[in-house]
Amino acid sequence: MRRIFTCLLSFSMCILLALPFLPATPIYAAANEKGPITAGTSLDAYLYNGTLSVYYLNQGDWLLEGSLSYDEFVKEQSLSITGLDTSQSVSIKLVQNGGGNAQLDVVTLDGQAPVQVAGADGKSLAKVSKQDLDLINLEAEGTVITFSGEAKEATLTVAARIEDKEISKIPFRFPLISSTADDAFYNYTLNSQRGMITMDGKLDEVAAMPLFSKEWAQPATGHPSNYLYTWVFNDDNYLYVTMDGTPxxxxDDWKDYAKVYVNTSTFAA
Structure with missing residues (x-):
């Protein structure tokens, strides 16, 4: 889910602005090292962060069909489910084993989208119905997905990712830091862009405003590369900063957050 942050600051001649964006998905983090392969360590354990066990509901019992392995990058894998009665609705349960957070991109049965995701809202159903990198979290006890009885060959396809247990905590930081202190901040002149915004997490009010900055972000955590957009403006009382973190x-709940540093000749916050 894209992260949108808006903050407002009481200002005293705010002129220079730095925008470190600090989500759980760092931009310059190196890929996590799992260390050397040792005796007794399977190759899958080295290559993948975890697995998704695939169960199907048969006369009230959940039967294990197999498992699919994933790393931190969204990958599509398929599994043929034998003995599945596809003449009626089919329920599949995906249960995570190992790794950190797990997310689903799309789940289909013979190319057919699901009709229900148990315990989820309509948005979650729409997200797992097509592959678009708009992910939902896998539930701790497993996620149950139901399909109509239109499947022919019972081939389950799952595009998903499983993070490592530990990911880098190196943050996004913009602008890029160079050898001079002045370059560590963006320049903003008061009243160069007038406006105000309601603190509701929506971008409607800034959609028509000129961008203050547009920075390319390349996470090493499996999240897609994309831009961080920033808008900066002020009224008579506040400096407003809005950031849209599209990668x-x-x-990730409260793991995602942002910081804004303001620096002038007489004031720093």
Whole structure:
């Protein structure tokens, strides 16, 4: 899920602005090292962060069909489910084993989209119905997905990702830091862009405003590369900063946050 942050600051001649964006998905983080392969360590354990066990509902019992392995990058894998009665609705349960957070992009049965995601709202159903890197979290006890009885060959396709247990905590930071202190801040002149915004997490009010900055972000955490957009403006009382972090396509609750540093000759916050 894209992260949108808006903040307002009481200002005293705010002129220079730095915008470190600090989500759980760092821009310059190196890929996590799992260390050397040792005796007794399977190759899958080295290559993948975890697995999704695939169960199907048969006369009230959940039967294990197999498992699919994933790393931090969204990958599509398929599994043929034998003995599945596709003449009626089919329920599939995906259960995570190992790794950190797990997310689903799309789940289909013979190319057919699901008709229900148990315990989820309509948005989650729409998200897992097509592959678009708009992900939903896998539930801790497993996610149950139901299909209509239109499947022919019972081939389940799952595009998903599983993070490592530990990911880098190196943050996004913009602008890029160079050798001079002045270059560590963006320049903003008061009243160069007038306006105000309601603190509701929506971008409607800034959609027509000129961008203050547009920075390319290349996460090493499996999140897609995309832009961080920033708008800066002020009224008579406040400096407003709005950021749209498009690479962040996962729901990480309170792990996601942003900081804004303001620096002038007489004031720093």
């Amino acid at each position: 962040d396509n996962t729901m």
